Amino acid sequence: MRDLAFIAFLAALLATGFRRPFLFVLAYAYIDIVSPQRLTYLLLNSVPISMIAVALAVAGWFVFDDKKDVRVAPRQFLIVLLLGYCFYTTLHADFPLEAKDKWEWVWKALAFAAFLPLTLRTRLRLESLLLFMVLSAASIIIVGGIKTVGSGGGYGELNLMVTNNSGLYEGSTISTVAIAIIPLIVWFTRHGTIFAPDWRVKTFCYALVFACLLIPVGTSTRTGLLCIGLLALLMIRDTKRKFVYLAALGCLGLAAVPFLPSSFTERMGTIKTYQADASASTRLAVWQWTMDYVKTHPMGGGFEAYRQNQIRYEKVAVTEDGGQAKVDRSLEVDKARAYHSAYFEMLGEQGYPGLAIWLLINLAGLFRMEVLRRRYRKPEPGQEWIAPLASALQSAHVIYLLGAVFIAIAFQPFVYMLIGAQIGLDTYCARKRAESAWRPLRKPRAALA
DSSP: OHHHHHHHHHHHHHHHHTTSTHHHHHHHHHHHHHOHHHHOSSSGGGSOHHHHHHHHHHHHHHHHSOOTTOOOOHHHHHHHHHHHHHHHHHHTOSSHHHHHHHHHHHHHHHHHHHHHHHHOOSHHHHHHHHHHHHHHHHHHHHHHHHHHHHHOOOTTTOOBSBSOOSGGGSHHHHHHHHHHTHHHHHHHHHHOSSSOOOHHHHHHHHHHHHHHHHHHHHHTOHHHHHHHHHHHHHHHHTOSSHHHHHHHHHHHHHHHGGGSOHHHHHHHHTTTTGGGOHHHHHHHHHHHHHHHHHHHOTTOOOTTGGGGOEEEEEEEEEEEETTEEEEEEEEEEEESOOOOSHHHHHHHHHHHHHHHHHHHHHHHHHHHHHHHHHHTSSOOTTOTTHHHHHHHHHHHHHHHHHHTTTSOOTTOHHHHHHHHHHHHHHHHHHHHHHHHHOOOSSOOHHHHO
8 A cells, every 4th residue: 555655645746746857856856855655565665766757857847948048167076077987987996896886876976966957047046945855854854853752862873764775765964954954944934835834834834843953862873963963053153142042942852851761861972982982993893994095096995895995993991989980992894894984985986086076066056045045145035045045055954064074975966956055046036136126228119308
């Protein structure tokens, strides 16, 4: 029955796309985020629905969309450049077969990110994309929030609809994304037009924010806790009554502590004693190996290059014995450990050129959103939504960059859709400024008469 429900929904969504081709773009976004083919047993997992949706999206834009006001941003060229460079490193990868497997989904994420801004010509389209992104992620987040309330969760124990620990179904990744979309959810409570922000919409949005905050608790991920702290700091910028906000934040934090499950508090306690934790210790060792590796391989080793690493690291644990602290040291040996960081993922796989392009794409996004936020701080009538949206997109991007320090999500499709939305907002505003700045060189003949 669940398979039939997914098929009926996708069929209805794709059918409406033949009347409004932009809906093919939204259908692909939903498929790429939720991966419904993983949630079915027989039907969708045997059909290449992702390729069908993206083919329809590109064909619909090429045949039916109005292209007179299409603008191409420099970051789209950078994304295409990164795509080409990744293709080059894949051809010369240290592990050709494994690299080919990762390339098969990475090129789709990059190509769609470069294509997506071409379709975002109106505010309605931009808002529709962000709404689909938020609601698609919410389908996973709400399930995780409910299970957290019911069972308390635990590191590696919270089942987010599937047992496949990849994509947004991985604990640290969904924790980062859940916190990153909170500014966008808040934006919909104030400036949304598809669903007018009445009491029903606001109730759902605030409940979804609560579910987002529960995800790091349910997954017991330290990355999620750091992202929550960063979000709290970022929200100060757009808060008018800052002292009231800080006081309320402190009270809520103190009130929440007694309700946190022991699995979460114990896991968070390892932040201070990272040397006793195997996960944290291996991260540092792998990062050191990566820096040593690129000294002799400055162009990177291609996708999955980490498979050749062999690391040695020391675990240090401090225990209390009779009122005295006892230090236990043990030497651990491991190999083929993943990067556990998007920055080192790019460095090891794509070398210095790939890391530089990737950083430029991300930093340029932060810069352009800051430009829009300042430019529309005192908006004209009808532009009140632009600065808050630029601020929300910027905050979401900053939170992603923090989470990326500890997770290998350099090519996470959700983030590239977020970057596509940033570019779409930027080009939309540039086009509107150009239209408003245009004036005829000659007065009409009737006015002269």
